[in-house]
Amino acid sequence: MKHLCLLFFFFTFSLQAQFRVNGIVKESSANKPLPFATITANDGTNTISDVDGKFSLLSLKRIVSFDVSYIGFTKSTVVIVNDKPFYTVFLSPKRDDLKEVVVSNENPALTIIKKVIANKNANNPQKKLNSFEFKSYNKLIVTANPDSIDGRIDSVFVEKSIGKKFTKIDSSNYKFKEIISKHHLFQTEKVSQYQFDNPKLKETILGTKMAGFKQPIYEVIAFNLQSFSIYDSSYELFETKYNSPIANDALQDYNYKLLDTVSINGRNTYMVYFKNKKKRKASGLEGVIYIDQNNYAIAKAVMRIKGVLDISGIHEFQYIPKENLWFPIQKTFKIVKGKNDDDIKILGGTIQFEGDLEEDSKPHKKAASDYVYLLSQTNNFDINYNIPIQIKKSAISIEIKEDAVNRPESFWNSYRKDSLDIRSQKTYLVLDSISVKKRIESRLRFGRKIIN
Structure with missing residues (x-):
């Protein structure tokens, strides 16, 4: 009953992708999550991190690597490791001005x-x-x-x-x-x-x-x-x-x-x-x-x-x-x-x-x-x-x-x-x-x- 009471407080997927990569994007200096970071797979499929910096990237093709970019930070490329279910990506602030x-x-x-x-x-x-x-x-x-x-x-x-x-x-x-x-x-x-x-x-x-x-x-x-x-x-x-x-x-x-x-x-x-x-x-x-x-x-x-x-x-x-x-x-x-x-x-x-x-x-x-x-x-x-x-x-x-x-x-x-x-x-x-x-x-x- 206690558990159902909790759900009443909130009262009121799936994709056709075959391959999935999960992870979180963080700022390297402060170790804080970065929401709205762009994650792009090697085949061009992309998504963004959620409010907690977490992301789930799905693709119809096998994901070999993915890029993570965020305004004011240096882009990072991550190579997929077999059997690794979760990736923590740290981005470092860049000093040069953003080219818009x-x-x-x-x-x-x-x-x-x-x-x-x-x-x-x-x-x-x-x-x-x-x-x-x-x-x-x-x-x-x-x-x-x-x-x-x-x-x-x-x-x-x-x-x-x-x-x-x-x-x-x-x-x-x-x-x-x-x-x-x-x-x-x-x-x-x-x-x-x-x-x-x-x-x-x-x-x-x-x-x-x-x-x-x-x-x-x-x-x-x-x-x-x-x-x-x-x-x-x-x-x-x-x-x-x-x-x-x-x-x-x-x-x-x-x-x-x-x-x-x-x-x-x-x-x-x-x-x-x-x-x-x-x-x-x-x-x-x-x-x-x-x-x-x-x-x-x-x-x-x-x-x-x-x-x-x-x-x-x-x-x-x-x-x-x-x-x-x-x-x-x-x-x-x-x-x-x-x-x-x-x-x-x-x-x-x-x-x-x-x-x-x-x-x-x-x-x-x-x-x-x-x-x-x-x-x-x-x-x-x-x-x-x-x-x-x-x-x-x-x-x-x-x-x-x-x-x-x-x-x-x-x-x-x-x-x-x-x-x-x-x-x-x-x-x-x-x-x-x-x-x-x-x-x-x-x-x-x-x-x-x-x-x-």
Whole structure:
């Protein structure tokens, strides 16, 4: 029950790649992670590090080596070693000035952003296309990486500068690490069909599966983690709206800097960093957008709130030559615990986690549960556009099919591009048994009746 309570706090993938390289990018002098570093494989496949500096590079071809670059730092080339699962890459600050692409006499990033804003309607699929439809597979987990949890939690000996020191095991943290090594704290899957017939967009949920519940919790299904479109004037992240970095009045709210030029889908893009002008922490969005150098469309976007929680939403697109259009193919949403004690505005209000620390007070000692994160990944497929589409019950934005909760395992296997690993399989078994034992589902139904 305690573990399920934790997932309610967060209430509310897979790629076709055959080869994967995982790692973290850090600054050599301060040993701090570098978010938004660019990682490029030898075949041109690229990705960026997340808010913790971690990355996962996937490719259809065998990865022999990869480059890591970051503004103001010397690029590093890493050669792949057989059987090595994780790479820690240290980048050193460089003293020479960054050579930027010069577009005009003004800040080149501003010139690029102005062209993005001017060409929004021509690049927005919901403006350019008369209709489209596609299916999507989503998997959401609340979990933690056992390897990230301090080794002192599960050992009676702690390494010191001279020898080892005996220490008492933290039983609660040890138990948490043991649990998280076997299964996730929460897990849900969903298969949907999206239909767009200008101007109506509808999601029909074909299948939904939620660990611990036979019937779906509709509050979780309807919870909006990130905006559907990157071109909306207000960008929504964790049910809170922010002025978009490409809104018509965005130049009043954001500073921009041109970081690099990278290739995506064989097309050259500008990599532009943006940050809210307000000096307060957690006052707005920051992130990176990749802009097609030819048509000034968004080829990839990383949107982030940095505060007590680090919340990031990543949008990835695929180029359609026939339409000269970038169409969304993947979304990733992640929440991790931040490293400060500031408040953050989410869900329409202010949430205070540890509270403001007094000057004389000691910093919060990190517990195993501080490594918990929420990860949602959505992949789009079977994309069709500019075809006759008839949307049934068009007045409804989200519809759940009657048999969506009763889909057999064969249904899920047909949509999962990768089968569930042992940890995910155990998550369904463990949480289902906990739910039955604690009568959680019946209690929720009873609570809803009282509310109604």
